[in-house]
Amino acid sequence: MALIALAADKGSPGVTTAAVALAAVWPRRVLLAEADPAGGDLVYRSAAAHGGPLNPNTGMLSIAATARRGLVPDQLWDHVQPLSGGLEVLVGLGIAEQAAGLAGLWPTLGRAFASLADSPHAPADVIADCGRISGDTPAVELFPHAALVLLVSRTEPEAIARVRDRAAALSARLHGGPRGAAGLASPAIGVVLIADPNTAGKLSGQVNDMLVHAGTGARVVGTMADDPAGAGQLAGRKRGKLEKSLLIRTARKVTADLYQQFGAAWSVPAGPHLNGRAEAGR
Numbered sequence: 129m130a131l132i133a134l135a136a137d138k139g140s141p142g143v144t145t146a147a148v149a150l151a152a153v154w155p156r157r158v159l160l161a162e163a164d165p166a167g168g169d170l171v172y173r174s175a176a177a178h179g180g181p182l183n184p185n186t187g188m189l190s191i192a193a194t195a196r197r198g199l200v201p202d203q204l205w206d207h208v209q210p211l212s213g214g215l216e217v218l219v220g221l222g223i224a225e226q227a228a229g230l231a232g233l234w235p236t237l238g239r240a241f242a243s244l245a246d247s248p249h250a251p252a253d254v255i256a257d258c259g260r261i262s263g264d265t266p267a268v269e270l271f272p273h274a275a276l277v278l279l280v281s282r283t284e285p286e287a288i289a290r291v292r293d294r295a296a297a298l299s300a301r302l303h304g305g306p307r308g309a310a311g312l313a314s315p316a317i318g319v320v321l322i323a324d325p326n327t328a329g330k331l332s333g334q335v336n337d338m339l340v341h342a343g344t345g346a347r348v349v350g351t352m353a354d355d356p357a358g359a360g361q362l363a364g365r366k367r368g369k370l371e372k373s374l375l376i377r378t379a380r381k382v383t384a385d386l387y388q389q390f391g392a393a394w395s396v397p398a399g400p401h402l403n404g405r406a407e408a409g410r
Contacts, residue, residue, distance in 0.1 A: 135258040144170070149379035167226070168188070271302055299345035350381060358373030
């Protein structure tokens with residue numbers, strides 16, 4: 129699968145929570161990269177494996193100097209920190225002003241992220257949390273190197289309208305124009321809805337029909353539960369059995385559906401699951 133980029137149009141639909149949840153149950157070794165030019169959140173919400181805070185200077189900030197001299201995919205691991213549950217993270221920038229240090233380097237990072245799956249030494253997929261995007265957001269320069277771009281959206285009418293328009297704009301940028309139902313352009317563009325599980329199935333079908341009718345080239349690939357309690361457990365702010373939460377259960381369903389749709393690329397044996405290594409923030 130290689131690089132999977134998650135993003136949203138605007139608002140706070142829960143991109144970081146979705147990215148961490150998917151990484152926590154990913155069936156192969158995975159690196160979670162906080163690639164939001166506006167700054168990352170994990171340094172504030174999650175503990176490091178040693179029990180203390182994550183180092184904000186080791187991650188996207190430290191990789192900038194290395195990338196200017198060229199970046200071999202395995203060098204990414206020199207800038208990675210494990211969370212307390214074992215999930216491996218490339219910590220994001222502290223503030224938006226630090227994004228200037230990565231100017232011109234986003235395509236280099238995209239190539240390194242995409243190539244990490246083929247590393248002969250430490251292969252892994254990369255899930256990149258790209259935050260909120262617009263036409264001039266530099267993180268969009270990662271997308272041509274991705275196998276899959278996932279737009280995360282809530283289900284209010286205005287959010288659905290924005291994700292429709294953003295999907296169409298991305299399709300035009302990445303594929304040269306909107307695609308119909310048979311479009312097989314790369315990267316594929318998918319939508320993950322953050323929804324009430326009681327209405328998720330109906331909403332998913334309705335939104336997917338709208339995306340198809342609008343010729344966006346995007347499809348709904350799954351829904352994740354709007355689960356504040358599970359998100360709190362994932363971030364280590366609440367106690368409870370994280371693996372039993374609606375958030376993680378629906379994240380598992382999304383990964384299974386992605387495997388079914390795109391699994392031909394997943395030729396490496398599955399890695400350990402959440403119970404073994406990825407209770408992020410705990």
